Amino acid sequence: MALTVSKLNQFLFFKLPAAFWCGVRVKEISGTQCVVSVKHRWANQNPFNSMYFAVQAMAAELSTGAMVIDQIAQSGKKISMLVANNKSNFSKKATGRITFVCQDGDLIAAAIAKTIADGAGQTFWMKSIGTNEKGEQVSEMDFEWSVRMK
Template identity: 70%
Template sequence: MKLTVAKLNRFLLFKLPSAYICGVRVKEIDFTSCKVSVKHRWINQNPFNSMYFAVQAMAAELTTGALVMMHIQNSNRNIAMLVASNKSKFTKKATGRITFECQNANQIEMAIQNAITTREGQTFWLKSIGTNENGEQVSEMDFEWTIRLK
């Protein structure tokens, strides 16, 4: 089954309902990048009238995780994936529609190949950058993914 925008958004509804309820939606995905967007609303705001950091983290993690899932699926191998750690930097108040994008997918393919050839777990970092409707960066999130053959 090929990963598509519609299938990923359906996945959110049934497997990550809190992200779905908060308005997190996949907008684009291919082998090199993934875009996810979420609009600041009452349900996902913090007391300072901006988007709660955890909602931003859900959207950012999805950009990286969806790419990892796509590359694992393409490898035709049974591979487990898990976030080991993450780092966040917030640079501007997140209001309006925020779009997160991960573009450094080349690390995923290398890690999968290393996991297959060495039969050892691999770790790698993926970055997702969130921008507002004016193209201004509001946050930057890095996720350390671990993968291993099952």
């Protein structure tokens, strides 16, 4: 059974309340793409009147991790997941609504299949691009996910 937008947002409320209260919300998820949105507001700002980098990181990570969670659940196996590394680049002040899109869902299935087949942990990088309401890129974040059998 695939994860839905409402199930993921409910998961945020109960398991990741900091992200929920900062306004991070899943807008769309499929096997290959996930869209997460967050609006700049008082509760998630930095002293420079833009969105705090950690809030952007929460939204970007969720846009990658939600697809990992979904594909692990679909595998029916007990597989653990962990962010092993991350890299980020901030190119513009993040104000207004910022939308993070990850289109790397196709990388997950191969890593899960390989870890199921040989039991060894697998790692793979996923990229999330954050854009403002004008379509301008404000940040780019890469997350190295590690999956392994429990």
